[in-house]
Amino acid sequence: RKEVEQDPGPFNVPEGATVAFNCTYSNSASQSFFWYRQDCRKEPKLLMSVYSSGNEDGRFTAQLNRASQYISLLIRDSKLSDSATYLCVVNMNSGNTPLVFGKGTRLSVIA
């Protein structure tokens, strides 16, 4: 079983739509959780950290369910510029240890 699993997509949605991505992780000892965004042929960039209480940043909402080892990302009112690959990323400790990546979910927002 992969350490971090995501639906690869692609998700093709019209502008203005709401889209949700899910991710599961296998190591119950994982401490830190993130969503990164990666544009084509670019580096991954941090979109948001994910906290146990859930957190929101504008149109983006992230949720963490530790019991189910499940992370989600909700994008409301999708924009064309949201088209990218969204990477679910987990850190096994809260310290300086390496990140573990999912394969990513591709989103295309269509006009």
Added chain:
Amino acid sequence: EAGVTQFPSHSVIEKGQTVTLRCDPISGHDNLYWYRRVMGKEIKFLLHFVKESKQDESGMPNNRFLAERTGGTYSTLKVQPAELEDSGVYFCASSQLLGGRQGLVAFFGQGTRLTVV
């Protein structure tokens, strides 16, 4: 502030040749990581430096890969001799040593796209 920079951005080499990738982390970031993305696969960890010391090199594929970080500043990753399966995008990332929340956020370079033919 300059971000993480990597050089070269692209490299095409023949099987059996040697290639050296360079990463300049964000100034003041003691953590430096190398990752690799092979086509169709997820980004995978290669190794981790804390300053000039190798903290974790469990992700290095084999002894054809050698990473250094002399002086705790920039890092190099040498592949010698290169094989076809080494093709991929090599990312470098850096972060501050944990002392606050900032230690958890890793910033990535734009990557080096390596093609071995």
